[in-house]
Amino acid sequence: KQEVTQIPAALSVPEGENLVLNCSFTDSAIYNLQWFRQDPGKGLTSLLLIQSSQREQTSGRLNASLDKSSGRSTLYIAASQPGDSATYLCAVGGWVGGKLIFGQGTELSVKP
Protein backbone atom coordinates (compact mmCIF):
# COMPACT_ATOMS: atom_id res chain seq x y z
CA LYS A 1 0.00 0.00 0.00
CA GLN A 2 1.40 3.37 -1.06
CA GLU A 3 2.18 5.76 1.77
CA VAL A 4 3.22 9.37 1.35
CA THR A 5 5.05 11.30 4.06
CA GLN A 6 5.86 14.99 4.22
CA ILE A 7 8.46 16.42 6.55
CA PRO A 8 8.38 18.84 8.28
CA ALA A 9 4.73 19.20 9.23
CA ALA A 10 5.22 22.93 9.75
CA LEU A 11 7.91 25.39 8.78
CA SER A 12 8.40 29.08 9.56
CA VAL A 13 10.97 31.12 7.66
CA PRO A 14 11.83 34.81 7.21
CA GLU A 15 10.94 36.48 3.94
CA GLY A 16 13.54 36.08 1.20
CA GLU A 17 14.82 32.70 2.32
CA ASN A 18 15.13 29.80 -0.09
CA LEU A 19 13.49 26.66 1.25
CA VAL A 20 12.92 23.00 0.50
CA LEU A 21 9.87 20.91 1.29
CA ASN A 22 10.26 17.15 1.33
CA CYS A 23 7.98 14.34 0.22
CA SER A 24 8.70 10.62 0.39
CA PHE A 25 6.70 7.65 -0.87
CA THR A 26 7.02 3.94 -0.22
CA ASP A 27 6.23 2.41 -3.64
CA SER A 28 8.43 3.65 -6.49
CA ALA A 29 6.01 2.35 -9.16
CA ILE A 30 4.28 5.68 -9.62
CA TYR A 31 2.75 7.24 -12.73
CA ASN A 32 3.20 10.84 -11.65
CA LEU A 33 3.65 13.13 -8.67
CA GLN A 34 1.92 16.42 -8.07
CA TRP A 35 2.52 19.30 -5.70
CA PHE A 36 -0.45 21.35 -4.52
CA ARG A 37 -0.98 24.47 -2.48
CA GLN A 38 -3.95 24.92 -0.13
CA ASP A 39 -4.91 28.23 1.44
CA PRO A 40 -7.12 28.19 4.57
CA GLY A 41 -10.75 27.45 3.75
CA LYS A 42 -9.96 26.89 0.08
CA GLY A 43 -9.54 24.01 -2.31
CA LEU A 44 -6.22 22.73 -3.57
CA THR A 45 -4.40 24.42 -6.42
CA SER A 46 -2.04 22.38 -8.56
CA LEU A 47 1.49 23.82 -8.64
CA LEU A 48 3.57 21.28 -10.52
CA LEU A 49 3.01 17.89 -12.13
CA ILE A 50 5.97 15.58 -12.71
CA GLN A 51 5.52 12.51 -14.88
CA SER A 52 7.39 9.38 -13.80
CA SER A 53 9.80 9.74 -16.74
CA GLN A 54 10.77 13.28 -15.71
CA ARG A 55 13.31 14.40 -13.14
CA GLU A 56 12.03 17.90 -12.46
CA GLN A 57 9.57 20.62 -13.32
CA THR A 58 9.85 24.38 -12.87
CA SER A 59 7.30 27.15 -12.64
CA GLY A 60 8.53 30.62 -11.73
CA ARG A 61 10.15 30.47 -8.29
CA LEU A 62 9.11 26.85 -7.80
CA ASN A 63 11.13 23.79 -8.76
CA ALA A 64 10.06 20.23 -8.05
CA SER A 65 12.35 17.26 -8.41
CA LEU A 66 11.57 13.56 -8.51
CA ASP A 67 13.81 10.62 -7.65
CA LYS A 68 11.71 7.51 -8.12
CA SER A 69 14.43 5.06 -7.13
CA SER A 70 14.77 6.61 -3.69
CA GLY A 71 11.06 7.42 -3.37
CA ARG A 72 11.60 11.14 -2.87
CA SER A 73 10.48 14.47 -4.23
CA THR A 74 11.42 17.97 -3.16
CA LEU A 75 9.73 21.29 -3.75
CA TYR A 76 12.19 24.18 -3.83
CA ILE A 77 10.84 27.69 -3.30
CA ALA A 78 13.22 30.50 -4.13
CA ALA A 79 13.15 33.90 -2.48
CA SER A 80 10.11 33.14 -0.33
CA GLN A 81 7.41 35.79 0.14
CA PRO A 82 4.63 36.19 2.75
CA GLY A 83 2.15 35.33 -0.01
CA ASP A 84 3.72 31.87 -0.18
CA SER A 85 2.28 31.10 3.26
CA ALA A 86 -0.03 28.10 2.81
CA THR A 87 -0.12 24.35 3.23
CA TYR A 88 1.78 22.43 0.56
CA LEU A 89 0.76 18.88 -0.26
CA CYS A 90 2.34 16.28 -2.45
CA ALA A 91 0.43 13.41 -4.00
CA VAL A 92 1.44 10.38 -6.04
CA GLY A 93 -0.59 8.70 -8.76
CA GLY A 94 -0.29 5.02 -9.60
CA TRP A 95 -1.80 4.99 -13.10
CA VAL A 96 -3.01 7.31 -15.84
CA GLY A 97 -5.89 9.45 -14.60
CA GLY A 98 -5.74 7.49 -11.43
CA LYS A 99 -6.50 8.30 -7.85
CA LEU A 100 -3.85 10.20 -5.96
CA ILE A 101 -2.47 9.32 -2.55
CA PHE A 102 -1.78 12.46 -0.54
CA GLY A 103 0.73 13.33 2.10
CA GLN A 104 -0.39 15.17 5.22
CA GLY A 105 1.11 18.44 4.03
CA THR A 106 3.65 20.99 5.23
CA GLU A 107 2.24 24.20 6.67
CA LEU A 108 4.52 27.03 5.58
CA SER A 109 4.61 30.44 7.20
CA VAL A 110 6.79 33.16 5.66
CA LYS A 111 7.32 36.06 8.04
CA PRO A 112 7.78 39.62 6.68
Next chain:
Amino acid sequence: DAGITQSPRYKITETGRQVTLMCHQTWSHSYMFWYRQDLGHGLRLIYYSAAADITDKGEVPDGYVVSRSKTENFPLTLESATRSQTSVYFCASSDSNSPLHFGNGTRLTVT
Protein backbone atom coordinates in the same frame (compact mmCIF):
# COMPACT_ATOMS: atom_id res chain seq x y z
CA ASP B 1 -15.95 30.41 -16.88
CA ALA B 2 -14.39 26.98 -17.14
CA GLY B 3 -13.87 25.25 -13.84
CA ILE B 4 -15.21 22.91 -11.24
CA THR B 5 -18.08 24.00 -9.04
CA GLN B 6 -19.30 22.44 -5.82
CA SER B 7 -22.58 23.15 -4.09
CA PRO B 8 -23.60 23.88 -1.47
CA ARG B 9 -20.59 25.62 0.04
CA TYR B 10 -21.81 24.91 3.58
CA LYS B 11 -24.38 22.41 4.81
CA ILE B 12 -25.72 21.52 8.23
CA THR B 13 -27.85 18.40 8.50
CA GLU B 14 -29.14 16.06 11.16
CA THR B 15 -28.10 12.49 11.84
CA GLY B 16 -30.04 10.07 9.67
CA ARG B 17 -30.90 12.53 6.92
CA GLN B 18 -29.98 11.99 3.30
CA VAL B 19 -27.88 14.72 1.78
CA THR B 20 -26.45 15.19 -1.71
CA LEU B 21 -23.35 17.20 -2.54
CA MET B 22 -23.14 18.43 -6.10
CA CYS B 23 -20.11 18.70 -8.38
CA HIS B 24 -20.02 20.12 -11.90
CA GLN B 25 -17.03 20.55 -14.22
CA THR B 26 -16.88 22.35 -17.54
CA TRP B 27 -13.67 20.85 -18.97
CA SER B 28 -15.22 17.55 -20.10
CA HIS B 29 -12.55 15.75 -18.06
CA SER B 30 -12.88 11.98 -18.08
CA TYR B 31 -11.89 11.42 -14.45
CA MET B 32 -13.70 12.75 -11.42
CA PHE B 33 -13.05 12.17 -7.74
CA TRP B 34 -14.54 12.80 -4.31
CA TYR B 35 -12.19 13.32 -1.37
CA ARG B 36 -12.83 14.16 2.23
CA GLN B 37 -10.37 16.15 4.32
CA ASP B 38 -10.16 15.72 8.08
CA LEU B 39 -7.63 16.88 10.65
CA GLY B 40 -5.25 14.05 11.38
CA HIS B 41 -6.28 12.05 8.31
CA GLY B 42 -5.48 14.38 5.46
CA LEU B 43 -7.24 13.84 2.15
CA ARG B 44 -8.88 10.46 1.64
CA LEU B 45 -10.53 9.22 -1.53
CA ILE B 46 -14.20 8.28 -1.23
CA TYR B 47 -15.16 7.40 -4.82
CA TYR B 48 -13.86 8.03 -8.29
CA SER B 49 -15.12 7.77 -11.85
CA ALA B 50 -13.20 7.14 -15.07
CA ALA B 51 -16.10 8.09 -17.37
CA ALA B 52 -19.87 8.44 -17.44
CA ASP B 53 -21.52 5.38 -15.89
CA ILE B 54 -18.17 4.05 -14.57
CA THR B 55 -17.53 4.49 -10.86
CA ASP B 56 -15.40 2.72 -8.30
CA LYS B 57 -14.74 2.78 -4.57
CA GLY B 58 -11.85 4.58 -2.99
CA GLU B 59 -10.38 4.28 0.47
CA VAL B 60 -13.45 5.27 2.55
CA PRO B 61 -16.66 4.54 0.56
CA ASP B 62 -18.94 3.24 3.31
CA GLY B 63 -22.09 5.32 3.76
CA TYR B 64 -21.70 7.12 0.45
CA VAL B 65 -23.25 6.66 -2.99
CA VAL B 66 -22.21 8.26 -6.28
CA SER B 67 -23.57 8.38 -9.79
CA ARG B 68 -22.30 9.76 -13.06
CA SER B 69 -24.98 9.84 -15.74
CA LYS B 70 -23.31 12.80 -17.47
CA THR B 71 -19.61 13.46 -17.92
CA GLU B 72 -19.80 16.88 -16.29
CA ASN B 73 -21.65 15.93 -13.09
CA PHE B 74 -20.60 13.70 -10.21
CA PRO B 75 -22.96 14.00 -7.21
CA LEU B 76 -22.11 12.42 -3.86
CA THR B 77 -24.95 11.24 -1.63
CA LEU B 78 -24.79 10.43 2.04
CA GLU B 79 -27.61 7.93 2.43
CA SER B 80 -28.08 8.35 6.19
CA ALA B 81 -25.72 10.97 7.58
CA THR B 82 -23.68 10.21 10.69
CA ARG B 83 -21.59 12.53 12.87
CA SER B 84 -18.43 10.82 11.64
CA GLN B 85 -19.24 12.18 8.18
CA THR B 86 -18.75 15.74 9.37
CA SER B 87 -15.92 16.88 7.13
CA VAL B 88 -14.85 19.05 4.23
CA TYR B 89 -15.63 17.36 0.93
CA PHE B 90 -13.67 18.10 -2.22
CA CYS B 91 -14.57 17.19 -5.76
CA ALA B 92 -11.78 17.03 -8.36
CA SER B 93 -11.37 16.26 -12.03
CA SER B 94 -8.57 15.49 -14.46
CA ASP B 95 -7.74 14.09 -17.84
CA SER B 96 -5.14 11.45 -18.66
CA ASN B 97 -2.06 13.62 -18.30
CA SER B 98 -3.40 16.78 -16.74
CA PRO B 99 -3.06 18.01 -13.16
CA LEU B 100 -5.89 17.33 -10.76
CA HIS B 101 -8.24 20.32 -10.46
CA PHE B 102 -10.18 20.79 -7.24
CA GLY B 103 -13.38 22.58 -6.38
CA ASN B 104 -13.55 24.90 -3.38
CA GLY B 105 -15.12 22.26 -1.18
CA THR B 106 -18.32 21.71 0.79
CA ARG B 107 -18.11 22.00 4.56
CA LEU B 108 -20.63 19.52 5.95
CA THR B 109 -21.68 19.41 9.59
CA VAL B 110 -23.84 16.53 10.84
CA THR B 111 -25.54 17.27 14.18
